[in-house]
Amino acid sequence: MQVDPRGQRVAAGITALVLVAVLVTGSGVLLAAQAVVFAVGALVGLRYSPYGILFQALIRPRIGPPGELEAAAPPRFAQGVGLAFAVAGVTGYALGADWLGIGATAFALGAAFLNATFGFCLGCEMFLLIRRVIPINRSDREVPV
Incomplete structure (x- = not known):
């Protein structure tokens, strides 16, 4: 599956705005x-x-098709990382440990900001690093000569 990287940046921008609102309101x-x-x-x-x-309904029709697509697996992994931080934050707020929520x-805001502003997806880079260290398929591993 391939995705439009512009959609990922828009989503990261919206996420950043939501996370700023969380920090402001607690x-x-x-x-x-x-x-x-x-x-x-x-x-x-x-x-x-x-x-x-x-993004698909309101923005992409106005800006046209992307010049290139990217694999969906790294951004999906990044969403999972965001989910982990959000769950930790919700748990912190629910237990009265506001320091954990904040x-x-x-941390999630920092990652969303990097993606929205600079197109640098921290979770995607983590995914690629993990794939290099722990290949999914045996055929991904180098065969000794």
């Missing part, structure tokens, strides 16, 4: 809603994510 409920968005992207697929649907949200 709302664990808003962070839980963002966790649902992360879960859909990671578990169901990027095209079914609310921000992906928004810290986890801040």
Whole structure:
């Protein structure tokens, strides 16, 4: 599966705005809603994510097709990383450990900001690094000569 990288940057921008709102308001409920968005992207697929649907319906028709596509696996992994931080943050807010909620949200915001602003997907880079260290297929491993 291939995805439009511009959609990923738009989604990261929306995510960053939501996470800033979480930090300003201290709302664990808003962070839980963002966790649902992360879960859909990671578990169901990027095209079914609310921000992906928004991009496909409102933005992509105005800007035309992408010049290139990218593999969906790294951004889906990144959504899973975002989900982990969001769940940690929601747990922190729910248990009264606001420091955990704030810290986890801040880390997720940092990653979303990097992607939205510079096109640098931290979770995607983690995915690629993990793939180099732990190949999925045996055919990915180098065969000794």
